[in-house]
Amino acid sequence: MTAKNADAAVLGKLSLLDRFLPVWILVAMAMGLGLGKLVPGIQSALDSVSIGQTSLPIALGLMLMMYPVLAKVRYEEMGHVAGDRRLLWLSLLLNWVIGPALMFVLAWTFLPDQPAFRTGLIVIGLARCIAMVLIWNDLACGDSEAAALLVAINSVFQILAYALLGTFYLKILPGWLGLDTQDVQFSTWDITKAVLIFLGIPLVAGYLTRRIGLRAKGRVWYEQKFIPRISPFALYGLLFTIIIMFALQGDAIISSPISVLNIAIPLLVYFIIMWGVSFFLGIKSKLGYPKTATLAFTAAGNNFELAIAVSVGVWGVTSGQALAGVIGPLIEVPALVALVYVSLWLMRRLTEKRTS
Helix, strand or coil: CCHHHHHHCHHHHCCHHHHCHHHHHHHHHHHHHHHHHHCCCHHHHHHCCEECCEEHHHHHHHHHHHHHHHHHCCHHHCCCHHHCHHHHHHHHHHHHHHHHHHHHHHHHHHCCCCHHHHHHHHHHHHCECCCCHHHHHHHCCCCHHHHHHHHHHHHHHHHHHHHHHHHHHHHHHHHHCCCCCCCCCCCHHHHHHHHHHHHHHHHHHHHHHHHHHHHHHCHHHHHHHHHHHHCHHHHHHHHHHHHHHHHHHHHHHHHCCHHHHHHHHHHHHHHHHHHHHHHHHHHHCCCCHHHHHHHHHHHHCECHHHHHHHHHHHHCCCCHHHHHHHHHHHHHHHHHHHHHHHHHHHHHHHHHHHHC
16 A cells, blocks of 8 residues: 555544544533433442442443453564564653653643642553554554554553552652642552453453464454454443443533543643654664554553543542543544554655655
8 A cells, every 4th residue: 555545545444433433432421411410310320339439330341441452462472572672672661661751741730730630641641552553553554563562562561560650650759759649549459459350351351362262263263253343342331431420420520621621631742742752763763664653653542441440440430530531532533543644644755755
């Protein structure tokens, strides 16, 4: 596919569900607000059966978001790291050092007096993308094998490092900097438990599903038949969770719509900076366009499913932290689609430069 044809086909290559994801999210928000008005006793009904602070229906919705994504991950390719060490180390640096640090700075810069939203943004910054990044990478003509490897590494890293990084960026680092964190209440075990439940269970299920599916039916059937059948359920889980969350948060949102804007601005700045820095480093490291695009999109995207799950599990479904997680994909989708176009334009420029 030529760069020109790729540019013209970006939206056409997205499925109907993915293409209009911001629309579905807005519809789900509106449905949630309406449900909250029509069924005022919804919170007590949801809390009647709970896992910690999370009602069982929401917990199931959160895990449903994660399972199809984790069943896609090519775990069997994690051993092929030796292909390009530069890509691996740059990805680790961007995803687990620069990304969380940048979100920490943006959260404290834009939301110094709104601790719940600020914490929600930091939680998002720690949740590295393992889902939609494969779509953005494909649309931008990135390296699909490299993307699969980086997604697999991010999945495992989040199990091992998420809770420790959460404690560092929410408690330890603010303390070192003399920032007030008295209103940020949580324990490391709270985050660990949320990650183990809402990422660990779907991760094990996704890994076993892939391993058994590949062995029983082969790669072609698994990736061309099975995965397309289960993929929409990730969106269904996300939309279900958004409906319930907005049903419970409706009054707070309607009374302060500026909150959505306060969350959206630092997120948009984050996407632009992370993508730009990552693309620049990839070009300077002479990775070539496909791997540079993969590096940029895997570093810029975030795992909002996990961020929502952790926020709901630790602070509750009506928390400002959870609201920040829900606003995330509403901003991420149009922002990264726009960056796909930027990436394809840069691909043309790089091609013209080499041939001139």
